[in-house]
Amino acid sequence: MTGRSGAHQRSASSRSQVPHTRCSVNRQSSLVTRHSRDTICAVATPPGTGGIAVIRIAGERTFPILDRFLADRRPSRQPSHTVRLGWFVSPERGPVDQVMVAIFRAPRSYTGDDLAEVSCHGGIAAADAILNLLVRAGCRVAEPGEFTRRAVLAGKMTLSQAEAVADMAEARTEAAFRTALARYRGGLSRLVAGIADDLKELQAEIEYRLGFDEHEACGKTPKMRIRRIAARLSRLVDSAAADRLLVEGANVAIIGRPNAGKSSLFNQLVQGERAITSPVPGTTRDRVDATVMLVGVPVRFVDTAGLTVRTGTRLSRLALAQTGKAVEQADIIIALFDGARPTGPSDRAVAAAINGRRAICVLNKTDLARRFGPREAGICPTGLVPVSCRTGAGIARLRARLARMLHAGAAPRLTVNRRQLEALSACRDALFRAGRAPTLETAALETGSAVDMLNKVDAPATATDILDRVFARFCVGK
Ligand SMILES: Nc1nc2c(ncn2[C@@H]2O[C@H](COP(=O)(O)OP(=O)(O)OP(=O)(O)O)[C@@H](O)[C@H]2O)c(=O)[nH]1
Ligand SMILES: [Mg+2]
Structure with a gap:
């Protein structure tokens, strides 16, 4: 039932008179641990106009509480996994709305508790009224992510599967959604469990070898086995880092000497007159950026001030600092050279800036007579993509080159989120x-800490600090 919940729901407090809820880690942990047996409720659909709104209720008093408002249907008598149409009636004020009630009895529910989903007419009014009545009848408004947290505590899903629920709701691209779905289906948990088994065997072997004298062959560190497990982890970490671009999108900075045509190229790539261009060198001072989709991947292009070796005024020094920042933050750099001018020291500054970075070298103004010097081979070892921002020639080829660099179109494997990547890298x-x-x-101590790090990916229910951090980013109703 994850698909029904929106990514950015308003907290219940802004919808109604029910108690205030915030994404506060400390408050969440204290509430959840103290009241994990409470019956909780929340609106699970995004606010605003829509066909239906869904209110989720979970906990041991779910059905007795609902019986008070659905007297003609008595959810407590409704079989599990069925849906019934009925009137939600306030004892004081009469009918509130006609609703559909879906019943899931413990333990066969999302959270493992008795759970119901009440679908009422869309918009804010009906859902708010129902939520208020439920709270007055003894339900507590759920904390962000509390339904999913209960599912983890009940052993219904692992922590990485729970995180996938949030990632699916936040996915901006189909690729991002598919990779989160793979994790929701347990792909990462299985992989981690496999590595955990390898580590257990390694620990057993080290334990066994500790019984021998260190001068004997059996008393030595099992380096081959360690290397094998480390290589498996490296593959996972490296591919995850590359696939993150596919899922989260990439920052692409355009750098080059003043007047090379950076702003013209930026406008070509974002397909609009976004940046000012002019024949006067030093036109661009501030960073200008725009995000466009490139074969399904969100790409943020950044136009920068021209790189120059001359220090100049305070303003141009500030502009240079901005360019430096853009270069630092870029996943991919486009180094642009002016084909109509001989190679100069500024071009060498550009070459130095891309040294060791993922970059594409582009030669602009191919519609003019070429004066870019023969030393360019040393500047761009990977070759130059020729373009003309005036005529548009070569731009499609540049886009295709960029798409290849982003692995666009390839199905992402098992992209992990930042928290999981940190744990896997530390392991x-x-x-x-x-x-x-x-x-x-x-070696035994380090292996022990590798196990601890790996355990963070699918932290056990007792690791409340990790669980708090994970669920703080969830929405109410999830
Ligand atoms: N002939 C020709 N002129 C171009 C081409 N690309 C850009 N120009 C011209 O070159 C000049 C500089 O272009 P900009 O895009 O402003 O260059 P820039 O690198 O952003 O310049 P700064 O912001 O000053 O560093 C403008 O007059 C553009 O019209 C091209 O492919 N061919
Ligand atoms: Mg410019």
């Missing part, structure tokens, strides 16, 4: 240290 680093450890005892 791999601990294993690297174990492989280089001077003694078997140190």
